[in-house]
Amino acid sequence: MRGDKTPVGILGATGVVGQRLLALLDRHPWFEPAWLAASDRSAGKAYGEAARWRLSTPLPERFARLPVSAAEPAGCPAKIVFAALDAALARELEPAFAAAGHAVISNSSALRMQADVPLVVPECNPDHLALLERQPSYARNGGFAVTNPNCSTVGLVMALAPLERAFGIESVFAVTLQAVSGAGYPGVASLDILGNAIPYIANEEEKMEVEAQKILGRLTAGGIEPADFRVSAHCNRVGVVDGHLESVSVKLKRRATQAEVAEALRGFRGRPQELELPSAPAAPVLVTEAADRPQPRLDSEAGGGMAAVVGRLRRCALLDYKFSVLSHNTLRGAAGAALLNAELLRAEGRI
Numbered sequence: 237m238r239g240d241k242t243p244v245g246i247l248g249a250t251g252v253v254g255q256r257l258l259a260l261l262d263r264h265p266w267f268e269p270a271w272l273a274a275s276d277r278s279a280g281k282a283y284g285e286a287a288r289w290r291l292s293t294p295l296p297e298r299f300a301r302l303p304v305s306a307a308e309p310a311g312c313p314a315k316i317v318f319a320a321l322d323a324a325l326a327r328e329l330e331p332a333f334a335a336a337g338h339a340v341i342s343n344s345s346a347l348r349m350q351a352d353v354p355l356v357v358p359e360c361n362p363d364h365l366a367l368l369e370r371q372p373s374y375a376r377n378g379g380f381a382v383t384n385p386n387c388s389t390v391g392l393v394m395a396l397a398p399l400e401r402a403f404g405i406e407s408v409f410a411v412t413l414q415a416v417s418g419a420g421y422p423g424v425a426s427l428d429i430l431g432n433a434i435p436y437i438a439n440e441e442e443k444m445e446v447e448a449q450k451i452l453g454r455l456t457a458g459g460i461e462p463a464d465f466r467v468s469a470h471c472n473r474v475g476v477v478d479g480h481l482e483s484v485s486v487k488l489k490r491r492a493t494q495a496e497v498a499e500a501l502r503g504f505r506g507r508p509q510e511l512e513l514p515s516a517p518a519a520p521v522l523v524t525e526a527a528d529r530p531q532p533r534l535d536s537e538a539g540g541g542m543a544a545v546v547g548r549l550r551r552c553a554l555l556d557y558k559f560s561v562l563s564h565n566t567l568r569g570a571a572g573a574a575l576l577n578a579e580l581l582r583a584e585g586r587i
């Protein structure tokens with residue numbers, strides 16, 4: 237193990253999100269990948285042989301040499317396990333790892349809406365981590381599961397959180413233009429998406445509508461009381477590689493000027509900024525005045541891929557205000573989100 241870094245494991249290490257996690261962990265000051273797992277197709281091979289590396293930065297040699305293990309808790313030496321598995325598989329494996337005493341930090345939808353599982357965006361609802369104490373394994377062996385939201389929910393929620401805090405939100409209407417990398421690898425067939433847009437992503441609209449309410453909900457003695465605003469989402473897949481762009485209209489509970497809305501977005505900060513967590517962007521929401529931004533190709537990497545970029549803030553003829561928000565789906569929407577959750581858990585002494 238490198239220096240005194242904490243060893244971590246990755247379930248689904250060969251996939252789109254698993255690769256992003258490895259790339260982020262390459263120079264991470266606290267964590268070092270020690271255990272990588274994937275399907276039976278990959279288990280037993282060296283990572284460099286099992287994974288079809290799709291990132292533009294080279295696969296670090298020390299990761300290429302790591303063996304790929306079977307996705308079972310037995311033999312996993314790491315307390316912290318990042319999970320980047322398909323939901324059906326995660327539903328079975330994530331509770332098994334938590335029961336065996338691992339801190340499971342999940343990217344899948346399997347456990348997100350479970351009452352005792354925190355669904356956390358560290359800038360928005362770090363207090364929801366207290367739900368961990370309701371998980372049976374937490375007191376027994378320190379095992380638990382924490383989740384981060386769907387990649388289309390995260391950008392939306394980062395833009396809504398400061399508005400909910402400052403003015404209250406009554407309703408939200410959102411239309412997404414989602415990148416193909418959001419579908420995993422190989423994802424959508426090239427003949428379906430090149431020169432095309434697909435106005436359907438299975439279960440995505442439902443996820444956006446309920447996850448935003450849970451994240452911006454209130455922690456009470458009885459669990460999370462969902463935020464009382466309504467969300468209507470339309471989800472579209474477009475021929476973009478990385479970065480989900482969303483057109484959002486929002487109705488506020490209290491009157492606010494456009495300058496006040498912009499100021500609330502710009503001034504938004506949370507626990508990761510306060511704690512100066514390694515993966516925290518200096519400002520979680522960046523507001524651009526440019527008439528034609530944010531754009532996925534130009535703005536997805538803002539704040540190291542961890543900031544949500546808001547632009548085109550203006551009056552809405554139906555609700556109060558409308559704007560565009562962009563977030564990097566595999567960084568802020570998955571690998572980076574999971575890493576920030578792990579950093580928060582560690583900084584708050586939960587692992």
Ligand SMILES: NC(=O)c1ccc[n+]([C@@H]2O[C@H](COP(=O)([O-])OP(=O)(O)OC[C@H]3O[C@@H](n4cnc5c(N)ncnc54)[C@H](OP(=O)(O)O)[C@@H]3O)[C@@H](O)[C@H]2O)c1
Binds near residue numbers: 322323417418421565
């Ligand atoms: N892509 C995104 O932008 C994004 C954003 C947010 C959340 N997510 C969520 O993150 C999760 C992973 O997504 P992804 O895009 O990384 O998917 P992916 O590219 O399809 O990768 C899936 C991973 O799961 C492994 N796997 C498949 N079958 C397995 C089995 N039976 N046992 C153990 N491992 C198995 C694969 O290993 P092999 O290589 O051996 O097949 C691979 O490592 C999903 O729940 C997805 O919804 C993705």
